[in-house]
Amino acid sequence: MxxxxxxxxxxxxxxxxxxxxxxxxxxxxxxxxxxxxxxxxxxxxxxxxxxxxxxxxxxxxxxxxxxxxxxxxxxxxAMTGGRGRAWWDEYRELLPAALVEVAEFEHHATALRVAVVVAMPGLLQTLDHVRASLRQDVPALRPHEIEHWASFRIKRQAVLYREPETTYTAIVHEAALRMGVGGPEVKRRQLEHLILMGERSNVKVLVVPFERADFPISGQPISYASGPVPQLDTVLLDSDHGCDLLDAEAKLARYRCVLDRMEACALSSGKSRDFIRRVVRST
CATH class of the missing domain: 1.10.260.40 (lambda repressor-like DNA-binding domains)
Known part of the structure; x- marks a missing residue:
C-alpha cells in the first residue's frame, strides 16, 4: 500500500x-x-x-x-513491510530530515567504519563534548535546540551496546585529539572516554599521528556502513551543508580504498590508547 x-x-x-x-x-x-x-x-x-x-x-x-x-x-x-515507528521518528519535527536519517543509517548497519580529522566520532562523544561543540554552530543554536540535537546524538550511541554487537572502527587524526572543544576539563574527560570505549570488544579507536605525511586527508567526516550483503553498503559524508548518502558501486569502492589507506596510516589499537593517554597527560 x-x-x-x-x-x-x-x-x-x-x-x-x-x-x-x-x-x-x-x-x-x-x-x-x-x-x-x-x-x-x-x-x-x-x-x-x-x-x-x-x-x-x-x-x-x-x-x-x-x-x-x-x-x-x-x-x-528482509527490508520489506510497512513502516514501523522508530525512536528517531520523534525528532522529525525537531531536526533536519537528513540528520534524522543518520540514526537510521547507523541502526541498520552490520558494521560501521568512520574517519575524522578535526572532530570526535559522533558515537564516541561525551554529553559535555556534544553540547560544547553544538554551541560553536553557525548560525547559533538556541538552548532548547542544543538539547534536542544533543539528546539525539547520545541516543544514537545505543547501537554500540546492543546485541548482536555492531562492530565500530573509528580512525581519528591527532588533530581531533588536540582540539580544545569545551575547555581543558571537557577535553580531558572526552579523551578518557575515547580510551574507555576503545577497550570494548566491538570498538576500535585508531589514531593517525601528525607525522604520517602519507595520510589521505579528507576535510569531511566519512562513515561507511556495511549492509547484510556488500551491495547494500552505504557511505555517508558529513559537511556543513548536510549529509550526503552514496551507494553507487564505484563510489563504495572508492571510499573503501580511502578508508583502507587511512587505516594503514593509523597506530594499532593498543598504541592508539597509549597515544591518547599521552595527550591526556599534556592537557
Missing part, C-alpha cells in the same frame, strides 16, 4: 535496488509492471520507496529480472 509519510531511508534504498535490478535486466518500468501484473504508476511508486511491497513481491520481481543472487534477494526481502 502507499505510505502516508515520506519514505524512510531503508524504503528508498529497497526501491532503488529494485530499480537497479530491473535496469540490469534491460526492462522498462512499464514492461516490468506488466510482467508482475501491476500498473506502471505503482511500479514507479515501489521504486521510489513510496509503496510498501511484500517479501514475496520482491522475490517475484527478482525472478522476473532473472536475478540469481540469492543473498541479495533475501536481504532485500
Amino acid at each position: 502507499a505510505t502516508g509519510m515520506p519514505p524512510t531511508l531503508r524504503q528508498r534504498r529497497l526501491g532503488s535496488e529494485l530499480r537497479k535490478m530491473r535496469e540490469r535486466a534491460g526492462l522498462s518500468s512499464t514492461a516490468a509492471a506488466a510482467h508482475v501484473g501491476v500498473q506502471q504508476a505503482r511500479m514507479s511508486m515501489i521504486e521510489a520507496g513510496r509503496y510498501a511491497v511484500s517479501a514475496d513481491r520482491v522475490r517475484a520481481l527478482a525472478h522476473t529480472y532473472a536475478c540469481d543472487d540469492t543473498d541479495l534477494v533475501e536481504a532485500l526481502a
Whole structure:
C-alpha cells in the first residue's frame, strides 16, 4: 500500500535496488509492471520507496529480472513491510530530515567504519563534548535546540551496546585529539572516554599521528556502513551543508580504498590508547 509519510531511508534504498535490478535486466518500468501484473504508476511508486511491497513481491520481481543472487534477494526481502515507528521518528519535527536519517543509517548497519580529522566520532562523544561543540554552530543554536540535537546524538550511541554487537572502527587524526572543544576539563574527560570505549570488544579507536605525511586527508567526516550483503553498503559524508548518502558501486569502492589507506596510516589499537593517554597527560 502507499505510505502516508515520506519514505524512510531503508524504503528508498529497497526501491532503488529494485530499480537497479530491473535496469540490469534491460526492462522498462512499464514492461516490468506488466510482467508482475501491476500498473506502471505503482511500479514507479515501489521504486521510489513510496509503496510498501511484500517479501514475496520482491522475490517475484527478482525472478522476473532473472536475478540469481540469492543473498541479495533475501536481504532485500528482509527490508520489506510497512513502516514501523522508530525512536528517531520523534525528532522529525525537531531536526533536519537528513540528520534524522543518520540514526537510521547507523541502526541498520552490520558494521560501521568512520574517519575524522578535526572532530570526535559522533558515537564516541561525551554529553559535555556534544553540547560544547553544538554551541560553536553557525548560525547559533538556541538552548532548547542544543538539547534536542544533543539528546539525539547520545541516543544514537545505543547501537554500540546492543546485541548482536555492531562492530565500530573509528580512525581519528591527532588533530581531533588536540582540539580544545569545551575547555581543558571537557577535553580531558572526552579523551578518557575515547580510551574507555576503545577497550570494548566491538570498538576500535585508531589514531593517525601528525607525522604520517602519507595520510589521505579528507576535510569531511566519512562513515561507511556495511549492509547484510556488500551491495547494500552505504557511505555517508558529513559537511556543513548536510549529509550526503552514496551507494553507487564505484563510489563504495572508492571510499573503501580511502578508508583502507587511512587505516594503514593509523597506530594499532593498543598504541592508539597509549597515544591518547599521552595527550591526556599534556592537557
